[in-house]
Every structure is written in structure tokens, then in C-alpha cells.
Amino acid sequence: MSFRMLRPLLACSALCLASQLAMAQTKVAVISLQKALFDTAEIKEAREKMLATLKPRQEQADKLNQDLAQIAQKLQSDSALTQEAQFDLNTDGKRKQVELQRINEDLEADSSRMQSEILSKSTEKMQAVVKKLAEEKGMDLVVDTQAALYFKPAMDLTAEATAAYDKAYPVAPAAPKTSAAPPKAPAAPPKAPAAPPKK
Numbered sequence: 001m002s003f004r005m006l007r008p009l010l011a012c013s014a015l016c017l018a019s020q021l022a023m024a025q026t027k028v029a030v031i032s033l034q035k036a037l038f039d040t041a042e043i044k045e046a047r048e049k050m051l052a053t054l055k056p057r058q059e060q061a062d063k064l065n066q067d068l069a070q071i072a073q074k075l076q077s078d079s080a081l082t083q084e085a086q087f088d089l090n091t092d093g094k095r096k097q098v099e100l101q102r103i104n105e106d107l108e109a110d111s112s113r114m115q116s117e118i119l120s121k122s123t124e125k126m127q128a129v130v131k132k133l134a135e136e137k138g139m140d141l142v143v144d145t146q147a148a149l150y151f152k153p154a155m156d157l158t159a160e161a162t163a164a165y166d167k168a169y170p171v172a173p174a175a176p177k178t179s180a181a182p183p184k185a186p187a188a189p190p191k192a193p194a195a196p197p198k199k
Contacts, residue, residue: 026141027138027139027140028139028140028155029134029139029141029143029156030143030144030155031130031144031145031161032144032145032146032158033126033130033161035162036126036158036159036162037119037122037126037162039159040122040126040165040166041170041171042169042171047118050115050118054107054110057107061100061104061107065100068100071092125165125168125169126161129161129164129168130161132164134157142157
């Protein structure tokens with residue numbers, strides 16, 4: 001009777017041991033997909049372009065914030081204001097507050113849309129890069145660091161994934177811009193020869 005009860009326990013132990021051995025032979029790596037992606041030259045350039053596109057409206061929002069702060073300060077500190085002046089300031093403040101809210105909502109919506117467009121394309125490419133990198137290294141499993149409670153630093157492929165992505169998708173436009181800037185300087189010297197004819 002006791003032997004019959006022991007047999008299932010032995011079978012269960014054997015299965016556990018087999019699974020542990022299988023896991024021991026499995027080569028596992030980890031990666032912070034978000035960091036690997038955000039550190040790429042492509043994403044950094046896309047972020048700079050996005051900020052440059054949104055900058056005029058951001059500056060407009062900052063100006064409105066300053067105007068509202070000045071209006072609030074004037075209403076609180078200037079006791080010589082007439083009721084009509086106070087009414088005008090309050091009306092102007094409400095108008096600017098509505099305008100500021102609209103600009104902030106548009107900024108948030110456009111920023112979210114632009115980020116999602118950039119990340120959706122780049123995430124697919126990064127996943128392909130990680131898959132190729134894992135195959136080259138003979139990895140059986142790659143887990144995101146957010147899902148791992150503990151891992152050795154040697155298992156982290158984040159930096160390698162970023163480097164592999166930059167190699168596969170180099171950012172070319174950055175170089176021509178710097179090389180295109182110097183030619184503008186020689187345009188100034190031609191003005192000098194114009195002086196002698198005046199004599």
C-alpha cells in the first residue's frame with residue numbers, strides 16, 4: 001500500500017528533475033527592450049525632430065503661462081486697479097487660460113501620436129534585431145528585464161541590441177548637415193573685393 005503511494009511521488013520527482021535539467025541546458029538572455037530602443041541613434045534623432053516640430057507651440061504655451069502669472073500678480077498686488085481694469089484683466093486671463101488649455105491638449109495629442117508612430121515601426125525592427133542577435137549567440141530564450149526578478153549582468157543584451165540596431169539602421173542625415181554648414185562661410189569673403197572700386 002505504501003509502495004503504491006510512493007510510486008507517483010517518485011514519478012513526480014523524476015519529472016521535476018528532468019525539467020530542471022532541461023532548464024539548465026537552456027541558454028537564456030535578458031534585455032531591456034525600452035532602453036535598447038530609446039538609446040538608438042534613430043530614436044534620438046526622431047525625438048529631436050519631434051521636439052523641434054513642437055517647439056513653437058511649446059514656446060507659445062510658456063508665454064501664455066508667463067502672461068497668466070503676471071495677470072494674477074497684478075490683480076493681487078495692484079490695489080489701485082479700477083473695477084473696469086480688474087474686469088479687463090480677468091477677461092484677458094480667462095481667454096488666455098482657454099487658449100493655453102487648447103494648446104496643451106494639442107501638444108499632448110500630437111506628441112503621443114508622433115511617439116506611437118515612431119515606436120511602432122522601430123519596435124518591430126528592434127524585435128527582428130534581437131531575434132538575429134539571439135540566434136547568433138545560440139540563445140534559446142530572451143526575456144525582458146521587467147519580467148525578470150534577478151539576472152546576472154553578463155546575461156544582459158541591451159547594449160549589444162542597441163549597437164546592432166544602429167549598425168543595421170544607421171542614421172545618415174546627421175552627417176550631411178554638418179558637412180553642409182562649412183560651405184556657408186566662404187560666401188562672406190567675396191564682399192571684400194567690392195571695396196577697391198570705390199577708389
